[in-house]
Amino acid sequence: MNDQRRKIGAVTPAERDEIKALYERKNALGELFRALVGMAAEETAASPLYERLVADMAATAGKFQAWWDEKSRTYGWENISGHSWEIDFATGDIYLRRQ
Amino acid sequence: MLTHLLVLLDTAAPSFCYYPSGRGPGQTMSPAVLATAVAFARRRSLALVLLYGETPLPAACRDIIAAAGPAAIVPAALAGRHPDAVPVLVAGQDDPGAIPGVRPQLIVRLPRERLADLAAVVGVALERTTRLNLYPLDIDRYTDGDLALYRRQLGLVAGLLAARYRQGALTELSILSDRLLLSRMNNCDAGTVHLTVAPDGRLHLCPGFLHAGAVGSLTGGIAVANARLLALENAPVCARCDAWHCKRCIYLNRKTTLEWNTPSRQQCLLAHHERETTRLLRQRLADLPAFARQAPIPALDYLDPFSQISDGGLGHE
Amino acid sequence: MDNLDRLARPEPSWEEDRAKNITFIVTEDCQLRCKYCYLVGKNPGRRMDLAVARQAVDYILRERALFAEPSVVWEFIGGEPLLEIDLIDRISDYIKLRLYETGHPWFDSYRFSLSTNGLMYGDPRVQRYIAKNRTHLSIGITIDGIREKHDLMRVFPDGRGSYDAVAAQLPLWLRQFPGAATKVTIAHDDLPYIKDSVLHLWGLGVQTVNINVVFENIWQPGDDALLEDQLLSLADAIVDRGLYRQYRCSLFDDTIGRPLDPAGDNQNWCGSGKMLAIGAQGEFYPCVRFAPHSMSRQAPRSVGNCRDGLDTNRLRPFLALTRLAQSPPQCVACQIASGCAWCQGLNYECSDTATIYQRATYICPMHKARVRANRYYWDRLRRKLGAGTC
Structure with a gap:
């Protein structure tokens, strides 16, 4: 434990893998979106990519939040205003971090 | 241990295995170099094998050869003049029917474009010999379709052989019957068991390496750098393989994988289809009692032994 | 002793053993002429064209059976890769776009990585690229230690040292990549500066210092003793000041210096062939060390190109490599063999028959010195931690 964060629980490896995959996808979609904004129109015009991407981002963000909601209910994780949960992907440990 | 010296009398001598034949007009060996080669072999107790081209040799060379009495491999066209030699034929170019008599040994090289004729070529050639060494050529260009065709043709050849064996014939075919009789690797072993001397007196791993640097000379002696890489134990794919009849051709290895000790996928697949x-x-x-005595060959669930040693994965077998 | 176990092993890299490493050689040019650099053919002429990079990406993404790893690290290398930051940016965008369009599994598990001399790190285009790819990017800046050592080796073509220019970029870099590591190279001339350099880099805030002694045939009698002396005094400083709690130096590794089992420990050290490097003209190489600008004695060794695809036959020797098949008898019999490294590219470069199966062993005395110093270090650390003072 340090001043910024303390451990409040842990998830199973399978649960860890679920949120890790969602986290990776959420980041990848976000950075693809940033790339598309800067790309020349002719490079992306051929595909209905924007619509698909935006829908994908919304769906992934929803699944991501749902995972935290469901796991926090299941495991009864502490929640304090001004703090957020975070996971260590190496161990599956859950921490409460001061923001 | 080195036991044989191959003497390339003519750089345009036809190939007797996988490497390409030299293009003519070739350089022929002088009587002086030939005499030195004979002496070199005698001092080291090496058996001589002469590789003839079609260019006539000087009388002095013929005298040296007559005195030494070596084995010889000759182009099909010279088979009549060399009744004790092993003739080399190229399927589609040379007519096995023109070889007089029945030879103890015959070499047939099969170009890729004649692959569909494999069984027919073997059928004709077996009428002229009791042992046929067969070399499919350009195997580095074999596609998966070619490999499948090769497998089908082998099946036909096996039928021919089975019929002969049931009739009591003692026929050997390198690509099929050799594996029956072996209990360990029996490869070409170029550079280890035999070396080749070129007309200029320089030594090479085999005739396929004629233009790829020498490994010594008749006057300077033998100097094979990295000879350890010719040994089976330093060939990671082959060391775990039991296609014991495979020639493990280092010329093909070098050509396709850039290493002496690593076979191409095609070489491995051909050997395992065989x-x-x-x-x-x-x-x-x-x-048949003769076959019941041979150790059974175990079934394998792979064709390319490379797949058993590498976790790198090359996406196919 | 959990803490010691953690200290004794190198940190695993991202998705280690699961990620394919694909390297774009975007340029063969560099602003520096580092004296130990193996890239002997630096030139401003050969730079990658975007069309070539796209063709390579398309081929790789199409051939899923050949590139079946669950994750990928797309790496950009030079020369100095940031000289081509605009190209890198466009290649990265194209990769992201194509991964998504094709529904490729790597979209959910990729990273971009580059290693730079740091000179252009503050360039606005570089900073824009970092911001755009923040969660998928790792950047290493090479700083070689104290000014004397860095400026001895990492010089501009006119001979000036590059320390000041690089050190000026470190605060920004460490803010953006707090856990980043630097890569230090040791050759003959800079042996006396190892201890001070490691301590200096830690003092600058670089928590992990990865050090390699060069594999080339440059070592002189007495160099091994010099290396050992430097490591012994570094070991004392680390243990006495408790620096092991926060910092890491790759020269200290408790897994090195043990005998290796001929059957169980027969794997190759080097990852060449498992990774793929793409040259400026779209040629594929087993790693950058086999590309034309790395070669002085042998021909470059390509394993295909982005037009015709991978030549899987040429890859087979790399994937079949074992420790025993390439090692001379003294290495096979060595009782402190673990951790003794080799570079397949240098082995090839120095070989007698243009083979990757002939191990160069110039590093042998330096490995032995490192093993002796490690024994001293871990013994001291064990005694200290065993006394419960961690």
Whole structure:
């Protein structure tokens, strides 16, 4: 434990893998979106990519939040205003971090 | 241990295995170099094998050869003049029917474009010899379709052999019957068991390496750098393989993988199609006492032994 | 002793053993002429064209059976890769776009990585690229230690040292990549500066210092003793000041210096062939060390190109490599063999028959010195931690 964060629980490896995959996808979609904004129109015009991407981002963000909601209910994780949960992907440990 | 010296009398001598034949007009060996080669072999107790081209040799060379009495490999066109030599034929170019008599040994090289004729070529050639060494050529260009065709043709050849064996014939075919008789690797072993001397007196791993640097000379002696890489134990794919009849051709290895000790996928697949066909042939003939005595060949669930040693994965077998 | 176990092993890299490493050689040019650099053919002429990079990406993404790893690290290398930051940016965008369009599994598990001399790190285009790819990017800046050492080796073509220019970029870099590591190279001339350099880099805030002694045939009698002396005094400083709690130096590794089992420990050290490097003209190489600008004695060794695809036959020797098949008898019999490294590219470069199966062993005395110093270090650390003072 340090001043910024303390451990409040842990998830199973399978649960860890679920949120890790969602986290990776959420980041990848976000950075693809940033790339598309800067790309020349002719490079992306051929595909209905924007619509698909935006829908994908919304769906992934929803699944991501749902995972935290469901796991926090299941495991009864502490929640304090001004703090957020975070996971260590190496161990599956859950921490409460001061923001 | 080195036991043979191959003497390339003519750089345009036809190839007797996988490497390409030299293009003419070739350089022929002088009587002086030939005499030195004979002496070199005698001092080291090496058996001589002469590789003839079609260019006539000077009388002095013929005298040296007559005195030494070596084995010889000759182009099909010279078979009549060299009744004790092993003739080399190229399927589609040379007519086995023109070879006089029945030879103890015959070499047939099969170009890729004649692959569909493999069984027919073997059928004709076996009428002229009791042992046929067969070399499919350009195997580095074999596609998966070619490999499948090769497998089908091997099946036909196995049928021919089975019929002969049931009639009591003692016919050997390198790509099928050799594996039956072996209990360990029996490869070409160029550079280890034999070296080749070129007309200029320089030594090479085999005739296929004629233009790829020498490994010594008749006057300077033998100097094979990295000779350890010719040994089976330093060939990670081959060391775990039991296609014991495979030539493990270092010329093809070098050409396709850039290493002496690593075979191409095609070389491995061909050898394993041969091994598998031999396995089935032995099963088919198990009721014959001569075959029942041979150790069964185990079934394998792979064709390319490379797949058993690498976790790198090359996406196919 | 959990803490010691953690200290004794190198940190695993991202998705280690699961990620394919694909390297774009975007340029063969560099602003520096580092004296130990193996890239002997630096030139401003050969730079990658975007069309070539796209063709390579398309081929790789199409051939899923050949590139079946669950994750990928797309790496950009030079020369100095940031000289081509605009190209890198466009290649990265194209990769992201194509991964998504094709529904490729790597979209959910990729990273971009580059290693730079740091000179252009503050360039606005570089900073824009970092911001755009923040969660998928790792950047290493090479700083070689104290000014004397860095400026001895990492010089501009006119001979000036590059320390000041690089050190000026470190605060920004460490803010953006707090856990980043630097890569230090040791050759003959800079042996006396190892201890001070490691301590200096830690003092600058670089928590992990990865050090390699060069594999080339440059070592002189007495160099091994010099290396050992430097490591012994570094070991004392680390243990006495408790620096092991926060910092890491790759020269200290408790897994090195043990005998290796001929059957169980027969794997190759080097990852060449498992990774793929793409040259400026779209040629594929087993790693950058086999590309034309790395070669002085042998021909470059390509394993295909982005037009015709991978030549899988040429890859087979790399994937079949074992420790025993390439090692001379003294290495096979060595009782402190673990951790003794080799570079397949240098082995090839120095070989007698243009083979990757002939191990160069110039590093042998330096490995032995490192093993002796490690024994001293871990013994001291064990005694200290065993006394419960961690």
